[in-house]
Amino acid sequence: MKYISYNNHSFKKTKYYGRLSKAQQDDFDLLSNIFYFKTNNYVLDQLIDWDNLETDPLFRLNFLHKNVLSEADYQQLLSLYQAGASIEVLQPFIELIRKKTTPQIPYDEKCFPTAGGERIKGLYRSFNNVISLFPDPMLKTCHAYCSYCFRWIAFNNSEVQSYTSYKDPQTPVTYLKANPEINETLFTGADPLTLTAAKIKEYIDPLLTIDSVTTIRFNTKALTWWPFRFTTDKDAKNILELFKHIVASGRTLTFCAHLTHVKELQNDNVIEAVKNIQATGAKIICQGPVVEGINDTIEDWVNLWSQEVALGLQPYYMFVELNHNAEASFRIPLAKAVHIFQEAEKRVKGLQQPFNGPVFMNDVHCVSIDEVTDDNDAKQFALKCLASPYAESEGQVKHIPYDKDTRSAGNLVEMFMPEEHSKP
Template structure:
């Protein structure tokens, strides 16, 4: 299959669009004026069950939903689109965009300083980990997920350039100086959207750093475009790059992003995963709990079961960060914990490799580790799995007053602030 991408304009020319229910076309027309939209022919032809639209989970995963806006804003957009002028509509669209601009939490202390300057395109998430954002990797993905906050960078070249680096050697001296960093994470948007030879330019300099033991590549390519590893013009070069990384004595993790078991159905995904595994790379799977898409025990039983069948390793069940102002993607902590615990009971013991539910905030990677009753009061037990190098809170435990409707992560930001880092004895 040859890759073909659709924007909101070109999708409207397809029979898929013309066959949508009238209400869904209306939603699509107005919301794609606010949010970026991108889908490809594999997702359209293979992953979405069009007979179940608008309730198909992959459809919900790619197509914007009206709940992403405040109901008053949505109704106003519809009203202007149907009876107002284009100028009036553009003004209100910009107003809505400004309101919807997500608050992206990051900690300034995690941006490395090297030789007196900020190390552009790098983020020291945790003591042993450095995340890298080479410029070609931050530009786009094979398709866009409706819940992803990174939509703010798409088509914003100024923001892309400000948060990434171009010179492949840029992080090398910093990494050599900080030998405690053992893991490097190449991330973006999606690193595997770019050509294999470009990807190698950025990875190759890291391979000669002895203290770096693990190369991680985060990607949703396996879900959105498995042909990346089979029929793309440089698919063999990409697989050869994986073998090359391992030949240099590094452990290679493909951190594959899967949200629903439908992304793992079919022979093409099976062939793609087999080809990757034959290189010696390990595929670990992570994905968020997303309201109305996979927020059920059955959805995660099916997801983990399919991953194990394919020889993949369940890694993280993430709590949806949900920078969307209307919080239409989040679910309560209590429900997330119930889904995780029940799904693990109903799947192979191999699914015990998954940790969850997990939040990643601006300071810690936080595990919701259960609940506990103390003096007739119920609490969520939260554990810091990883913490930045300037803190000593890794492994610390905090208690959050139980409320079945608590969604976070605001409570968690406050609870794990640096000044509050101390271990609670239970």
């Protein structure tokens, strides 16, 4: 299959746009002019159930839903549009909504590596032994976009990309050599595996000259958004050879697949891609968020984890959506997330370990959540800091009042920030 991508304009020229109801078409027309939209022919042809769009999780995963906006903004926008206002006329209002829904991501200055007093662009170190690397071309796009992605602001935004990335492949070398405790480099993005193998290799080879770097990791959605990347694409052989090259250097190559629903793995193309990746010596681990309307049942996670294990993949993290978007989101009540994780884990326990979750990743701390009962038989949420740029924070447990309906644990950055580093 030849890769064909579609944006909000070109999708409307496909036969699939005509299969949307009038309400779904209105939603698509409006929302895809606020947020970036991208899909491809594989997703359209083989993943989405076009006869059951209202309940299809893969449609919800790729196509935006009105709950990404506040009810008031959505209704006002829809009313104006249905009254005949063009997208051009609505543009000022759209820009206001876009600003309101821009993710507010917490950072800590400690996480930005420096050299000579200047920040090294494109490097982010939230944990002691791991550093995230953002080469410029890896921030640009994915094979298709997830509707709940909080990094949408970086897509097609040259200013954001320039400020948060590096172009020279040698950029991280000096810092890594000066900090040998860093043994894992993480490439994320957007999606690093949208690039050609030759371009990726340019950024990998300098790292292989550093003895202290023992693990190379890719965070990617390519496995299920475009499995042909590892099977029949003209560059498929090259990317698999690159994986072998990394493994042959003595490094551990971790292929971290971002998965949301078992339907993504129930496809012969994906199964073939998994086998090809595994044959290179790469280790495939899996992570993804629990999100409303897509995978927020116990059965969803039992099925997903079971299929991962059946394919020789390692379930790794179940994430909880953070409140990066103050207007609306795909978050579910924390009590429901904990219940889903605990019950699903019981039913697949023994297949493969470990399972980690539910876990918040707030770009500073990695925090797990659980329910506990105190001495007075009162329920609480127990929050444990699993990893942090501050060693003294790791392992700390904080308790907050139990509320079966709350979708927020509060400000986790401040909660686990050592007092001497807290802002007054």
